[in-house]
Amino acid sequence: MSFSDVLPAAGRSDIPVRRGGGWDLLGSEISVLFRRRRTWAMLVAVALIPVLLAVAVRLSSSTLNPGEGPPFLDRVTQNGLFVGFTAMVVAIPLFLPLTIGVVAGDTIAGEAGLGTLRYLLVAPAGRVRLLLVKYAGAALFCLVATLTLTVSGALIGAALFPVGPVTLLSGDTISVTESLLRSLLVAAYVSVSLLGLSMIGLFISTLTDVPVGAMAATIVVSVVAQILDVIPQLSWLHPWLFSHYWLGFADLLRQPLDLSSFGQNAIVQVCYLAVFGALAYSRFVTKDILS
Amino acid sequence: MSRNSLKWLPAVVVPAVVVAAVIAVPLQAGAAVDLPDKTPEQVLLLVNDSTVSAFSGTVSQSSDLGLPALDLSAGMTESMQKSMAESMPEGAAESVPGESTIGALSTALELLSGSHEFRVYVGGESQSRVQIKDRMAERDVVHNGNDVWLYDSNGNAATHLSVPADFAAPAESKFAELKSQLPTDLSTPAQLAERFLSELDPSTMVSVGTDARVAGRSVYQLVLTPKAADSLVESVSIAVDSETGLPVQVTVLAEGQSAPALQVGFTAIDFAAPDADLFDFVPPTNATVTEQAIPALPDRAIGDHTEAQSPTADELPRVTGNGWSSIVEVPAAAVPAELGDNPLIDQLTSAVEGGRALTTSLMTVFLATDGRVFAGSVPLAQLQAAAE
Numbered sequence: 113m114s115f116s117d118v119l120p121a122a123g124r125s126d127i128p129v130r131r132g133g134g135w136d137l138l139g140s141e142i143s144v145l146f147r148r149r150r151t152w153a154m155l156v157a158v159a160l161i162p163v164l165l166a167v168a169v170r171l172s173s174s175t176l177n178p179g180e181g182p183p184f185l186d187r188v189t190q191n192g193l194f195v196g197f198t199a200m201v202v203a204i205p206l207f208l209p210l211t212i213g214v215v216a217g218d219t220i221a222g223e224a225g226l227g228t229l230r231y232l233l234v235a236p237a238g239r240v241r242l243l244l245v246k247y248a249g250a251a252l253f254c255l256v257a258t259l260t261l262t263v264s265g266a267l268i269g270a271a272l273f274p275v276g277p278v279t280l281l282s283g284d285t286i287s288v289t290e291s292l293l294r295s296l297l298v299a300a301y302v303s304v305s306l307l308g309l310s311m312i313g314l315f316i317s318t319l320t321d322v323p324v325g326a327m328a329a330t331i332v333v334s335v336v337a338q339i340l341d342v343i344p345q346l347s348w349l350h351p352w353l354f355s356h357y358w359l360g361f362a363d364l365l366r367q368p369l370d371l372s373s374f375g376q377n378a379i380v381q382v383c384y385l386a387v388f389g390a391l392a393y394s395r396f397v398t399k400d401i402l403s
Numbered sequence: 404m405s406r407n408s409l410k411w412l413p414a415v416v417v418p419a420v421v422v423a424a425v426i427a428v429p430l431q432a433g434a435a436v437d438l439p440d441k442t443p444e445q446v447l448l449l450v451n452d453s454t455v456s457a458f459s460g461t462v463s464q465s466s467d468l469g470l471p472a473l474d475l476s477a478g479m480t481e482s483m484q485k486s487m488a489e490s491m492p493e494g495a496a497e498s499v500p501g502e503s504t505i506g507a508l509s510t511a512l513e514l515l516s517g518s519h520e521f522r523v524y525v526g527g528e529s530q531s532r533v534q535i536k537d538r539m540a541e542r543d544v545v546h547n548g549n550d551v552w553l554y555d556s557n558g559n560a561a562t563h564l565s566v567p568a569d570f571a572a573p574a575e576s577k578f579a580e581l582k583s584q585l586p587t588d589l590s591t592p593a594q595l596a597e598r599f600l601s602e603l604d605p606s607t608m609v610s611v612g613t614d615a616r617v618a619g620r621s622v623y624q625l626v627l628t629p630k631a632a633d634s635l636v637e638s639v640s641i642a643v644d645s646e647t648g649l650p651v652q653v654t655v656l657a658e659g660q661s662a663p664a665l666q667v668g669f670t671a672i673d674f675a676a677p678d679a680d681l682f683d684f685v686p687p688t689n690a691t692v693t694e695q696a697i698p699a700l701p702d703r704a705i706g707d708h709t710e711a712q713s714p715t716a717d718e719l720p721r722v723t724g725n726g727w728s729s730i731v732e733v734p735a736a737a738v739p740a741e742l743g744d745n746p747l748i749d750q751l752t753s754a755v756e757g758g759r760a761l762t763t764s765l766m767t768v769f770l771a772t773d774g775r776v777f778a779g780s781v782p783l784a785q786l787q788a789a790a791e
Contacts, residue, residue: 178557178558178559178560178691183539183540186559187559187689190689201539279559279687279688279689279690281539281540281541281556282534282541282543282554282556283541283543283552283554283556283561283684283686283687283690284684284685285685285687285688352425359538359539362536362538362539362540363536366522366534366536366541367681368678368681370522372461372671383421383425386417386420386421387417387418387421389417390413390414390416390417390418391414391417391418393410393413393414394410394411394412394413394414395414397410398407398410398411
């Protein structure tokens, strides 16, 4: 049912590949991705979200009433560790999907647009392997982006505000170490949340040779999903939208720790991986590569 | 050509498999359960003999009451709700009657509209904790011995009620008595089930429905059907865990509506005793803590309900009819004056002949122009007839 179940059988029909060839390809893909100035610019922008939040709160003289502004913002002045959580809530609906859209949309269409796709396929790599490697790169970017946000939030919070035991949503208090562990769990949750969108981006990227089109389409898909998610008449559809559990990481900030939404989120993302992975496979292996 | 169409096979098969799995998994969870047959009395006995004192679980509540187009979550902006909540801290609620009515009403409506998820932990007689899971927020009620803590993460506010040891015994019995008369206590399915079981009288047909599965437990369904034809309630089913006798789900069906009008039930349950630390609530250091004394319970509070002594007869609610189709009439003198000015009331009710009315799938409220209020689980026409 999953993507990997489908692939081996299909892979055999392609050009036979050397063992290890995929790892080389993966290594070069990752180094190309993370040497790009565009990737760095996006990561810096992601890191700036918590910095801007924290500086704005620090410089402003007015104190927020509890519950005002984005979640947790009013607590930032008392405990800098909340900067990361607030930044995550702020970044999830638009900013993170935007960066994912740029990276995932560029995967295949970018190579096609540059005319390098056929050279990649001339190497004994095979289309399936290239798809997998491209997806792995995009997925790694999801993880790096959320970790960047978390780490930069923790650092700026610790630099500008006092740091101490963290109050959870349930009113219980946990130690700094445990709260850092929970921040990492939140980062993991958000990375998993973005995997489905990355696969959609990869699929869209196989449809076109114009990378900008694929990027824009991926971002549009993420916005449309979030709009559908607030229409009450479509409530039957909501649990199956890839964006439905995006803000569900609040469950990781309750006591006792509630991992059920982590699981539900993961199931939904796996469904999207399977469906759009299969679509991307079928489209890419039948595609006429002209550039 | 055929090679290419083979390659398109995954694009068709995988989505089909995923969709099939999405549909099949819930169906499998609700697969037929066959338990040894029991009579309604035996099921009631099973509930009565239940010895479960400690458990934890997730409760989900959903309602489809057909409330007028006033979706509080969508219609009111979050900041409106927040400013409303801020304007009435729980401690100050009693001193500002107008605002407290709005606040209590909007909280009640909020809990009744849409769906909510709770986590419930019960660690014995005197230890329990209910967590209302809101989006990016949580409300907690922690009861541990003589302490009751209310915590709202949105305002980072905690309220402490302490029950003095010598006061506890009479107060608890009074609470229990009051509780049994409260129709709105929906915090656990057990409480709701008890409420309905106490309603059992000749007006109700009791049967055992088809066995089912709730929260992974095989359950007996106790189905209560009103005999009165004019009741808005079609049936009330209580799912009773076949092993432990704990009521795990309550479903209220309304006449002429296929979706349950109200459903409260566990989606997951664990009969192990929860961690004792959970009931040891210490308010966060920076939270606003309100100490609230247990309001003295004068005898009148109970006298009002027993109808034994009536201070002023024209202030007491009157009940006409019986069973499921009874109608409660609140005389004009007992209706708070500010009710009419409340903007929420205007939004909720619609103008009908002889006053304003709120119609939901389970309950109708009729505000007559002369100030009297009629309520009942009957069609509006009957309330209007009673008003004449």
